Amino acid sequence: MTVTRSRYGSLGSLRVPALVIHGTADTFLPVEHARRLVELIPNAQPLWLDGVGHQFPYPGLPTITRAIVSHLDRTL
Template structure:
Protein backbone atom coordinates (compact mmCIF):
# COMPACT_ATOMS: atom_id res chain seq x y z
CA UNK A 1 0.00 0.00 0.00
CA UNK A 2 1.48 3.31 -1.10
CA UNK A 3 0.39 5.76 1.61
CA UNK A 4 2.02 8.72 -0.12
CA UNK A 5 0.03 8.06 -3.29
CA UNK A 6 -3.20 7.50 -1.36
CA UNK A 7 -2.66 10.70 0.64
CA UNK A 8 -2.07 12.65 -2.56
CA UNK A 9 -5.30 11.25 -4.03
CA UNK A 10 -7.30 12.15 -0.92
CA UNK A 11 -5.91 15.70 -0.98
CA UNK A 12 -6.74 15.99 -4.67
CA UNK A 13 -10.32 14.87 -4.00
CA UNK A 14 -10.71 17.37 -1.18
CA UNK A 15 -9.15 20.31 -3.01
CA UNK A 16 -10.23 19.77 -6.60
CA UNK A 17 -13.35 17.61 -6.44
CA UNK A 18 -14.89 19.48 -3.52
CA UNK A 19 -14.89 16.56 -1.17
CA UNK A 20 -13.96 13.02 -0.46
CA UNK A 21 -16.51 10.32 0.11
CA UNK A 22 -14.85 7.55 2.10
CA UNK A 23 -17.81 5.26 1.44
CA UNK A 24 -17.89 5.83 -2.33
CA UNK A 25 -15.88 2.70 -3.15
CA UNK A 26 -18.00 0.57 -0.86
CA UNK A 27 -21.22 2.00 -2.32
CA UNK A 28 -19.97 1.51 -5.88
CA UNK A 29 -19.09 -2.13 -5.24
CA UNK A 30 -22.48 -2.76 -3.62
CA UNK A 31 -24.33 -1.12 -6.52
CA UNK A 32 -22.46 -3.05 -9.21
CA UNK A 33 -22.88 -6.36 -7.40
CA UNK A 34 -26.65 -5.79 -7.18
CA UNK A 35 -27.05 -4.74 -10.81
CA UNK A 36 -25.43 -7.86 -12.25
CA UNK A 37 -23.32 -8.31 -15.34
CA UNK A 38 -23.74 -6.06 -18.35
CA UNK A 39 -21.51 -8.12 -20.61
CA UNK A 40 -24.37 -9.48 -22.75
CA UNK A 41 -25.69 -5.96 -23.36
CA UNK A 42 -22.31 -4.75 -24.56
CA UNK A 43 -22.49 -7.03 -27.61
CA UNK A 44 -25.50 -5.02 -28.78
CA UNK A 45 -23.57 -1.75 -29.09
CA UNK A 46 -22.92 -1.05 -32.74
CA UNK A 47 -21.33 2.38 -32.56
CA UNK A 48 -17.68 3.38 -32.51
CA UNK A 49 -16.54 2.99 -28.93
CA UNK A 50 -13.31 3.82 -27.15
CA UNK A 51 -12.58 2.18 -23.83
CA UNK A 52 -10.08 4.13 -21.77
CA UNK A 53 -8.68 2.32 -18.78
CA UNK A 54 -5.84 2.95 -16.37
CA UNK A 55 -3.64 -0.08 -15.87
CA UNK A 56 -3.21 0.94 -12.22
CA UNK A 57 -6.93 1.32 -11.50
CA UNK A 58 -7.41 0.18 -7.89
CA UNK A 59 -11.19 -0.24 -8.27
CA UNK A 60 -11.77 -1.90 -11.63
CA UNK A 61 -9.03 -4.21 -12.94
CA UNK A 62 -7.92 -3.26 -16.45
CA UNK A 63 -8.73 -6.81 -17.58
CA UNK A 64 -12.40 -5.76 -17.38
CA UNK A 65 -11.64 -3.00 -19.88
CA UNK A 66 -10.05 -5.56 -22.19
CA UNK A 67 -13.10 -7.82 -21.84
CA UNK A 68 -15.41 -4.91 -22.72
CA UNK A 69 -13.34 -4.12 -25.80
CA UNK A 70 -13.60 -7.74 -26.89
CA UNK A 71 -17.37 -7.72 -26.48
CA UNK A 72 -18.23 -4.38 -28.10
CA UNK A 73 -18.12 -4.49 -31.91
CA UNK A 74 -16.10 -1.66 -33.48
CA UNK A 75 -14.43 -0.79 -30.19
CA UNK A 76 -10.88 0.26 -29.49
CA UNK A 77 -9.09 0.28 -26.18
CA UNK A 78 -6.55 2.65 -24.73
CA UNK A 79 -4.78 1.16 -21.72
CA UNK A 80 -2.70 3.75 -19.91
CA UNK A 81 0.29 2.63 -17.90
CA UNK A 82 0.52 4.40 -14.55
CA UNK A 83 -3.03 5.77 -14.59
CA UNK A 84 -5.52 4.74 -11.91
CA UNK A 85 -9.25 5.39 -11.73
CA UNK A 86 -8.96 9.17 -12.00
CA UNK A 87 -7.48 11.07 -14.92
CA UNK A 88 -4.38 13.09 -14.00
CA UNK A 89 -3.46 16.05 -16.23
CA UNK A 90 -0.45 14.28 -17.72
CA UNK A 91 -2.75 11.76 -19.41
CA UNK A 92 -5.20 14.30 -20.84
CA UNK A 93 -3.49 14.58 -24.24
CA UNK A 94 -3.52 10.88 -25.24
CA UNK A 95 -7.04 10.50 -23.87
CA UNK A 96 -8.38 13.49 -25.81
CA UNK A 97 -6.64 12.26 -28.97
CA UNK A 98 -8.30 8.85 -28.61
CA UNK A 99 -11.71 10.44 -28.01
CA UNK A 100 -11.38 12.72 -31.06
CA UNK A 101 -10.29 9.78 -33.25
CA UNK A 102 -13.32 7.86 -32.06
CA UNK A 103 -15.64 10.78 -32.84
CA UNK A 104 -14.25 10.92 -36.40
CA UNK A 105 -15.34 7.30 -36.93
CA UNK A 106 -18.99 8.29 -36.52
CA UNK A 107 -18.69 10.36 -39.69
CA UNK A 108 -17.64 7.40 -41.83
CA UNK A 109 -19.96 5.70 -44.37
CA UNK A 110 -20.34 2.66 -42.12
CA UNK A 111 -22.06 4.80 -39.50
CA UNK A 112 -23.71 7.45 -41.68
CA UNK A 113 -27.19 6.08 -40.89
CA UNK A 114 -26.60 6.01 -37.15
CA UNK A 115 -29.35 7.88 -35.32
CA UNK A 116 -28.43 7.15 -31.72
Protein backbone atom coordinates in the same frame (compact mmCIF):
# COMPACT_ATOMS: atom_id res chain seq x y z
CA MET B 1 -24.80 -0.41 -1.74
CA THR B 2 -26.79 -1.24 -4.86
CA VAL B 3 -25.70 -4.13 -7.03
CA THR B 4 -27.08 -4.50 -10.53
CA ARG B 5 -27.19 -7.45 -12.85
CA SER B 6 -24.42 -8.08 -15.34
CA ARG B 7 -24.83 -6.38 -18.69
CA TYR B 8 -22.07 -8.35 -20.41
CA GLY B 9 -24.64 -10.39 -22.31
CA SER B 10 -26.10 -7.27 -23.95
CA LEU B 11 -22.81 -5.76 -25.13
CA GLY B 12 -22.61 -7.89 -28.27
CA SER B 13 -25.72 -6.16 -29.61
CA LEU B 14 -24.15 -2.69 -29.54
CA ARG B 15 -23.79 -1.19 -33.00
CA VAL B 16 -22.00 2.02 -32.09
CA PRO B 17 -18.29 2.78 -32.28
CA ALA B 18 -16.73 2.30 -28.85
CA LEU B 19 -13.45 3.55 -27.48
CA VAL B 20 -12.61 1.89 -24.15
CA ILE B 21 -10.15 4.02 -22.16
CA HIS B 22 -8.74 2.50 -18.99
CA GLY B 23 -5.68 2.72 -16.76
CA THR B 24 -3.63 -0.45 -16.43
CA ALA B 25 -2.93 0.22 -12.73
CA ASP B 26 -6.53 0.86 -11.68
CA THR B 27 -7.10 -0.99 -8.39
CA PHE B 28 -10.68 0.28 -7.94
CA LEU B 29 -11.93 -1.13 -11.25
CA PRO B 30 -9.27 -3.52 -12.58
CA VAL B 31 -8.22 -3.33 -16.22
CA GLU B 32 -9.52 -6.87 -16.78
CA HIS B 33 -13.03 -5.41 -16.75
CA ALA B 34 -12.11 -3.04 -19.58
CA ARG B 35 -10.41 -5.83 -21.52
CA ARG B 36 -13.65 -7.81 -21.27
CA LEU B 37 -15.59 -4.83 -22.65
CA VAL B 38 -13.28 -4.71 -25.66
CA GLU B 39 -13.84 -8.43 -26.23
CA LEU B 40 -17.62 -8.16 -26.01
CA ILE B 41 -18.40 -4.89 -27.83
CA PRO B 42 -18.16 -5.40 -31.60
CA ASN B 43 -15.25 -3.45 -33.10
CA ALA B 44 -14.41 -1.75 -29.79
CA GLN B 45 -11.04 -0.03 -29.74
CA PRO B 46 -8.92 -0.06 -26.57
CA LEU B 47 -6.82 2.80 -25.27
CA TRP B 48 -4.76 1.55 -22.33
CA LEU B 49 -3.17 4.16 -20.07
CA ASP B 50 0.01 2.45 -18.88
CA GLY B 51 0.62 2.78 -15.16
CA VAL B 52 -2.48 4.91 -14.58
CA GLY B 53 -4.89 4.20 -11.76
CA HIS B 54 -8.45 5.36 -11.09
CA GLN B 55 -7.75 9.08 -11.15
CA PHE B 56 -9.14 12.20 -12.72
CA PRO B 57 -7.97 14.51 -14.05
CA TYR B 58 -5.40 12.36 -15.74
CA PRO B 59 -2.06 14.18 -16.19
CA GLY B 60 -1.96 13.23 -19.89
CA LEU B 61 -5.43 14.59 -20.58
CA PRO B 62 -4.45 16.41 -23.82
CA THR B 63 -3.33 13.08 -25.31
CA ILE B 64 -6.57 11.41 -24.24
CA THR B 65 -8.61 14.30 -25.61
CA ARG B 66 -6.90 13.96 -29.01
CA ALA B 67 -7.63 10.21 -29.02
CA ILE B 68 -11.31 10.84 -28.26
CA VAL B 69 -11.62 13.52 -30.93
CA SER B 70 -9.86 11.28 -33.46
CA HIS B 71 -12.23 8.44 -32.58
CA LEU B 72 -15.22 10.75 -33.07
CA ASP B 73 -13.87 12.05 -36.38
CA ARG B 74 -13.60 8.49 -37.70
CA THR B 75 -17.13 7.62 -36.66
CA LEU B 76 -19.11 10.66 -37.75
